[in-house]
Amino acid sequence: xxxxxxxxxTVVADxxxxxxxxxxxxxxxxxxxxxxxxDAPVEGKVALVSGGGSGHEPLHGGFVGxxxxxxxxxxxxxxxxxPDQVVRAAAAVDSGNxxxxxxxxxxGDVLNFQMAAELAEDEGxxxxxxxxxxxxxxxxxTFTAGRRGTGATLFVEKIAGAAAxxxxxxxxxxxxxxxxxxSSRSFGVALSACTTPAKGSPTFDLPDGELELGVGIHGEPGxxxxxxxxxREIADFTVDAILEDLDPRLxxxxxxxxxxxxxxxxLYGFNAEVRRVLDERGVAVARTLVxxxxxxxDMAGCSVTLCQVDGELLRLWDAPVQTPGLRWxx
Amino acid sequence: xxxxxxFVRWMTAAAAVLDREADRLTELDSPIGDADHxxxxxxxxxxxxxxxxxxxxxxxxxxxxxxxxxxxxSVGGASxxxxxxxxxxxxxxxxxxxxxxAEELRSGLAAGVDAVxxxxxxxxxxxxMLDALVPGVTEMSTSFAAAAEAAEQGAxxxxxxxxxxxxxxxxxxxxxxxxxxxxxxSALLFAALAEVAQ
Numbered sequence: 001x002x003x004x005x006x007x008x009x010t011v012v013a014d015x016x017x018x019x020x021x022x023x024x025x026x027x028x029x030x031x032x033x034x035x036x037x038x039d040a041p042v043e044g045k046v047a048l049v050s051g052g053g054s055g056h057e058p059l060h061g062g063f064v065g066x067x068x069x070x071x072x073x074x075x076x077x078x079x080x081x082x083p084d085q086v087v088r089a090a091a092a093v094d095s096g097n098x099x100x101x102x103x104x105x106x107x108g109d110v111l112n113f114q115m116a117a118e119l120a121e122d123e124g125x126x127x128x129x130x131x132x133x134x135x136x137x138x139x140x141x142t143f144t145a146g147r148r149g150t151g152a153t154l155f156v157e158k159i160a161g162a163a164a165x166x167x168x169x170x171x172x173x174x175x176x177x178x179x180x181x182x183s184s185r186s187f188g189v190a191l192s193a194c195t196t197p198a199k200g201s202p203t204f205d206l207p208d209g210e211l212e213l214g215v216g217i218h219g220e221p222g223x224x225x226x227x228x229x230x231x232r233e234i235a236d237f238t239v240d241a242i243l244e245d246l247d248p249r250l251x252x253x254x255x256x257x258x259x260x261x262x263x264x265x266x267l268y269g270f271n272a273e274v275r276r277v278l279d280e281r282g283v284a285v286a287r288t289l290v291x292x293x294x295x296x297x298d299m300a301g302c303s304v305t306l307c308q309v310d311g312e313l314l315r316l317w318d319a320p321v322q323t324p325g326l327r328w329x330x
Numbered sequence: 331x332x333x334x335x336x337f338v339r340w341m342t343a344a345a346a347v348l349d350r351e352a353d354r355l356t357e358l359d360s361p362i363g364d365a366d367h368x369x370x371x372x373x374x375x376x377x378x379x380x381x382x383x384x385x386x387x388x389x390x391x392x393x394x395x396x397x398x399x400x401x402x403x404s405v406g407g408a409s410x411x412x413x414x415x416x417x418x419x420x421x422x423x424x425x426x427x428x429x430x431x432a433e434e435l436r437s438g439l440a441a442g443v444d445a446v447x448x449x450x451x452x453x454x455x456x457x458x459m460l461d462a463l464v465p466g467v468t469e470m471s472t473s474f475a476a477a478a479e480a481a482e483q484g485a486x487x488x489x490x491x492x493x494x495x496x497x498x499x500x501x502x503x504x505x506x507x508x509x510x511x512x513x514x515x516s517a518l519l520f521a522a523l524a525e526v527a528q
Contacts (some may be wrong), residue, residue: 053364053406076373078364079406107496108407111449115402115411138500145451145499199356199365216500218364223502 001195001202008197012054012074019061023324026064033081034089035061036071041095046164046173047071049089050102050157052109053078055196055297056217058325059153066330067321068161069102077196077297078218080108086116090125098126098170100177102156104149105133106218128170130177132156134184134305136245137214137223148216151255151294151305152184155317158326162319176316180307185246187238188303190215190222190259194296213237217259217296217303231266235273238304243281248308251286253317254278255305260295262302267291270302286314293325331429336526337393338382343522345375351518359511362498367409367511374405374413390430394421394438408496409512412446412459419445436470443467456494457505461487462516478517478524485513 005011013030020028027036041047050060051073060072070093073081090099099120103113110131117127132149160177168176190212193202196219203219206212211234214223229237256271258264271290278285286309294303309317320329348355348371355368378397387393398418402410420442424430430438443463452458466481486509493505496512 075406076370077366079366079370080408080410082403082406082410084403106408107450108410111408111411112406139502145495148500196365198369199360203360203365216497218497220362220364220497221501221504223500223504 001200003195003197005197008200011197012076015054015057016074019324026324032088033074033085034071034092035064035074036089036092037065040070040093042070043095044097044167045095046097046168046170047090047093047095047099048102048157048161048164048173049073049086049093049099050153051075051081051086051089051113052104052106053080053218056295059294060157062325063154063157063323065321065323067165067319068157068323068326077198080106080112083112083116083119086113087119087123090116090120090127091123094125098128100160100164100170100173101127101129102153102160102177103129103131104153105131105146106148107145109149126170128174130156130160130174130181132181134181134186135188135216136185136241137187137216150188150217151186151257151303152181152307154255154293154326155184155253155305155307156180158321159313159316161321162316165319176313180313183309183313184305184307185242186303186305187241188215188217188222188259188301189213189234189238190299190301191228191262192300194219194260194299196297211301215296215299215301217294219296219299231270232273235270235277239274239277239281242304242306243283246306246308248283248306250308250310251284251314252278253307253309254285254288255293256288256290257294257303257305258292259299259301259303260292261298261300264291267302274304287317331431332390332435333429334387334389334393337390338386339526340523341375341378341382341393341397343526344519345379347518347522347525348372348375348515355511355515358509358514362493362501362505362508363511364497366407367515370405370407370409371413371515374401374410377404389424389426389428390435391421391424391426394418394424397421408450409515412450412512415445415449416442416463418442432470432474436467439467439470450495452495455491457488457491457498457510457513458493458495459510459512459516461485461491461510462513462520466517466520474520474524474527478520481517481520485509485517488513
C-alpha cells in the first residue's frame with residue numbers, strides 16, 4: 001500500500017505542521033496536539049472544544065475558527081485524544097464563560113473527555129459536555145455502548161458554534177447542541193475498507209462486487225454485507241434506514257458525506273438520489289452539504305446525515321463560519 | 331515480599347512483552363476494531379518505562395500510580411483510561427507500604443479490576459479485558475503462574491462471545507469468533523508478572 005507519508009509514527013505530527021503552515025489564523029501546537037483559533041480566548045463567549053482520533057479530516061481541526069470550534073484535540077489515528085490535550089485546549093480557550101465539550105459516542109472518546117472534564121473543573125473551568133450519537137446502523141440497546149457519533153458532529157459543531165458566537169450562555173449553547181443531536185440521524189456505507197498508516201493494509205477484506213452497510217468512521221466493518229448496489233439503491237436503503245428512526249415533519253439539513261476516497265462526481269450523483277428519495281417520502285430539504293467532511297482515511301463510500309431543523313437551528317446553520325473546512329457568509 | 335524494584339521490573343517486562351506482541355494485538359484488533367491496539371499499548375508502556383526510569387518511585391503503590399497516570403496521559407482510546415485506572419486504583423489500594431505480600435497485590439488488583447468494570451460499564455462475558463482480568467486476579471491466590479494461565483484462558487474464551495462494549499460491539503453478531511484484543515493484552519500483563527516472579 002502506497003501512502004504519501006514518511007513513517008507511520010509521525011503521521012499526525014507531520015500533518016499538524018503542514019496545517020500550521022497553511023493556516024496562520026490557527027495556533028497549531030504539534031507537540032501537545034492542540035489546535036486553537038489565534039484570537040482565543042474570545043471575550044464574553046462560550047468556548048467549544050472537540051476532538052477525536054485523527055483520520056477524519058477535516059473533522060475536527062478543520063472546523064476551528066470563527067462560528068465553529070475554538071479548539072480541537074487530534075488523537076493518534078482513530079484513537080481518542082488523551083485528557084492532557086483536552087485540558088490544555090480548554091484552558092487555552094476559556095474566557096471565563098465556560099467550555100462545551102463536543103464528544104462522539106465512542107468509549108475511548110467518552111472516557112478521555114470525562115477525565116478531562118473532571119481535571120478542567122479542578123482548575124476552575126466550567127465544563128458542559130454533549131454526546132453525539134446519531135448512527136442508526138447501531139441498534140440502541142443496554143448491552144452495547146450505544147449508537148456511534150458520526151456525521152451529525154458537523155451539525156452540532158456548526159450550530160452550537162453559531163450560538164456561542166451570538167453570545168448565548170453555556171446552558172443555552174449546550175441545550176441547542178443537545179437539540180441537534182436529538183434531531184439528527186446518520187447511516188454509512190463502505191465500498192472499500194481503509195488503510196491505517198500503522199497497519200499498512202486494509203482493516204478488513206471487502207471483495208469487488210460487495211459493499212458494507214452500516215459502517216462507522218473507524219475502518220471497522222459494518223453490520224451487514226451485500227452485493228454491490230447502485231447509487232439509487234444505496235440512497236433508498238440509507239434514507240429509509242434513517243427515516244425509520246426519525247420522523248421529520250420539519251425540514252431537514254442534508255449532509256452527503258464522502259468517506260475519503262469517493263470523488264465528488266459520485267457524491268453529487270448520490271445526492272441526486274438522496275434528494276429523490278426525500279421528495280418521494282415527502283421530506284422537505286432546507287439545506288444540503290455535499291463533500292468530504294467526516295472521513296475515514298482512504299475509505300470509499302459515503303454516509304448520509306439528516307437533521308430536522310426549526311427556524312432557530314436553520315438560522316444558526318446559515319450564520320457565518322470561517323474555518324479551513326467550512327466557510328461561508330463572511 | 332515484593333518491593334518497588336519488583337514492580338518496576340514487572341512494568342518493564344510488560345513493556346517488553348507488549349512490544350513483542352504489538353503486531354499480534356493489532357491483527358486481533360483489525361477485523362473487529364480499528365487496528366491500533368498493539369501500537370497504542372506499545373507506545374503507552376514505553377512511556378511508563380521512561381517515566382519510571384526518570385523518577386523511580388519509592389513504594390510499590392507509587393510505581394503503579396505513576397504507571398497508571400502515564401498510561402492515561404499517553405495511550406488514548408479506551409485502553410488509556412481503562413488500563414490507567416486499573417493500575418492507579420491498584421496502586422492506591424497498596425498504600426504507602428515499602429513492601430507488599432502477594433496477597434496484598436491480589437486484593438489491590440481486585441480493587442483495580444472493580445474500577446475498570448465501573449468505568450467501562452462492563453462485566454465478564456462482554457468480551458472485554460475483564461474476561462482476562464477477573465480470572466487472572468482470582469487465580470493469583472494460587473500463584474502468579476496460575477494467574478497468567480487463567481488470564482490467557484480467559485482471553486481465549488472471548489472468541490465465541492458477542493462483544494457488548496467498545497468498538498467491537500458495533501458489529502453485533504459479527505463480533506463473534508474473534509479474540510478480544512483488550513483481554514489479550516490483559517493476559518500479557520499477567521504473563522509479565524509471572525515472568526518477573528520466577
